[in-house]
Amino acid sequence: MDYFLIAYIYVVVFSAYGIYYGSSAKSWSKRKYTVVLSIVGALILFRLMLNYVPKTELIFKDINLYGYFSFYWLMPPMALLLTIAYHHMPVSRRSIYLGFGCLPFVIFLMTVYKSYTYDFKELKSSMPKRSYCMQSTGFTCGPATGATVLSIFDIDSSEMELAIKGKTTSLTGMNEFLLKNILNEKFKEKNKKLKAVVKSYDAITEEDKKNPIIVTIKLNFLTAHWIVQLSENKKRIKCFDPLKGIKFYTSRKINSIARSHCIVFEKI
Numbered sequence: 433m434d435y436f437l438i439a440y441i442y443v444v445v446f447s448a449y450g451i452y453y454g455s456s457a458k459s460w461s462k463r464k465y466t467v468v469l470s471i472v473g474a475l476i477l478f479r480l481m482l483n484y485v486p487k488t489e490l491i492f493k494d495i496n497l498y499g500y501f502s503f504y505w506l507m508p509p510m511a512l513l514l515t516i517a518y519h520h521m522p523v524s525r526r527s528i529y530l531g532f533g534c535l536p537f538v539i540f541l542m543t544v545y546k547s548y549t550y551d552f553k554e555l556k557s558s559m560p561k562r563s564y565c566m567q568s569t570g571f572t573c574g575p576a577t578g579a580t581v582l583s584i585f586d587i588d589s590s591e592m593e594l595a596i597k598g599k600t601t602s603l604t605g606m607n608e609f610l611l612k613n614i615l616n617e618k619f620k621e622k623n624k625k626l627k628a629v630v631k632s633y634d635a636i637t638e639e640d641k642k643n644p645i646i647v648t649i650k651l652n653f654l655t656a657h658w659i660v661q662l663s664e665n666k667k668r669i670k671c672f673d674p675l676k677g678i679k680f681y682t683s684r685k686i687n688s689i690a691r692s693h694c695i696v697f698e699k700i
Contacts, residue, residue, distance in 0.1 A: 550601060555592040565591050567674040573658040574598065574606030576674035577646050578615055580660050581697070584644055587622050605656070608648060608693050615695070627700045633690045639698075646695040647671075647686070656691060 555568045555575070563583055567576035568591060575594035582589040597614050598606045608630055615628040626643075636645060645661040659679075660672040668680045 552592050552596050555595055556590055564672050564677070565674065566677070567591065569602070571602045571605050572600060573674045574608075574611050575600055577658040577660050577672075578606075578611050580672055580674070581615065581644050581646060582618055585619075585624060585626065585697075587618055587624065589618060608646075608695060611646070612695050625700050627698050628695050629698055630693055631696050632692055633694045634687075636694065636696055640696040643697040645697075648691040648693055649686075649689040650691060661686075661694075 555572060556565060556579075563580075565576045565579040565583065567573050572591055572595050575591045575598065578594045579589045579591050594600075594611070594614055595606070598610045600606045612628045612630050618624075619626045619628070631640070633647060641661075641664055647659050647661050648656050649659055651657045658674065662670045662672055664670070664683075668682055669686055671679050671681060671686070673679050
């Protein structure tokens with residue numbers, strides 16, 4: 433089943449309902465317009481700062497379909513709220529609401545276009561065993577770290593293979609839950625007694641640290657990046673960065689840049 437297609441249908445149906453409800457809803461007071469804009473603004477800010485809703489994602493962590501929705505969850509509520517307000521605003525102000533209301537659709541269409549037209553041939557199609565995979569583009573750090581971890585566990589893979597399976601795009605990158613599912617499929621294929629698990633970074637244990645850990649870090653306010661934590665001693669942590677190669681961090685530094693989620697590997 434193409435879970436991406438289901439995600440697209442979800443966006444279209446929810447957004448269409450927003451337009452229908454907005455055109456038929458009773459008129460609103462100015463106070464309600466302010467509430468709508470405040471909620472939308474708060475959602476956008478929250479999405480940019482955290483890049484996910486941790487509690488919600490952890491609840492749905494074992495549902496394969498959820499990973500495909502993580503990038504889209506904000507779009508339908510935005511369209512719903514903005515189209516409701518749009519239909520009850522003075523004509524002079526409608527262009528502002530229309531612009532913001534169209535933004536989710538523009539992002540959505542760009543994602544669809546990129547996910548089905550990108551030529552994955554420019555990505556690495558193979559790599560030596562027990563080696564590190566540098567990323568070929570600015571948005572394939574997820575597939576590169578996944579290929580690196582598989583190589584450490586003596587499993588053949590490549591940046592290209594993981595990028596295709598995860599429908600990686602320059603707009604969305606790769607979701608950690610999708611990567612986790614793909615890695616577990618590879619472990620199952622090779623009869624490896626391992627399981628990839630998404631975990632909060634501050635909840636990793638000493639047992640988790642015996643294997644590599646895929647960590648999502650903040651590059652800047654808008655951009656997340658993936659690295660592989662390889663080993664740790666009292667003074668520093670050795671990591672592989674698919675942009676720069678081997679890097680060393682202090683515990684304080686990596687705790688300051690790590691986002692909430694990481695992928696650990698447990699024996700089963």
